Amino acid sequence: MKISLCPGDIFLSRNPMRFGKTICFMERIWSKDNCAEYGHSGIVTSTRGRVLESSWKVQIGNLKHYEYKKVLIARYKFIKPDKFKFALETVARKHLGQWYPVHRLLLHALNIAQFVHWKKVTCAELTVQFLHLLCRDENLYEFEHWYGWTPDDLHDVFRRWTGFFDIIFEGEWNSSLLTF
Secondary structure (H helix, E strand, O other): OOEOOOOOOEEEEOOOOHHHHHHHHHHHHHOOOOOOOOOEEEEEOOOOOEEEEEEOEEEEEEHHHHOOOEEEEEEEOOOOHHHHHHHHHHHHHHHOOOEOOOOHHHHHHOOOOOOOOOOOOOHHHHHHHHHHHHHHHHOOHHHOOOOOOOHHHHHHHHHHOOOOEEEEEEEEOOHHHEOO
16 A cells, blocks of 8 residues: 655654653543544655654654554645645744643643643644644634644544545554655
């Protein structure tokens, strides 16, 4: 199976390490479905797998870093190149280079991250801020308040909102799956 990525795709990944398991445990505490499989998210910025993500700091990365890990890639059905460019430039200008706000994980564990926040964002909050800018013309106001979101919340949205998002891949990631 070959996959064509599009700028604006969203990825979720599972982290089998202790930190990733801790994040999923905290997500599961407040999850509506008592399940949290993914502990990281980011924005695909190119067809070759470049991504914008908050991983210790907001930076440009690559899906190659997720080789042999479980990954989900979702695509917003109504993406427009000019909206993608605007949304990406806005979140990158605002957050690129910021250190990951590890202290916010405690706020997520207490379920108050949506109320108590600073300008720094977690991986899911960065992704949801991007989606807010991308989708607001279609009256998708679910993403308007991006503080407090988790990768599990995004996973639930991608599963429920099939009229707006397609899941184009879910499984063990391997960069050889990419087609250009």
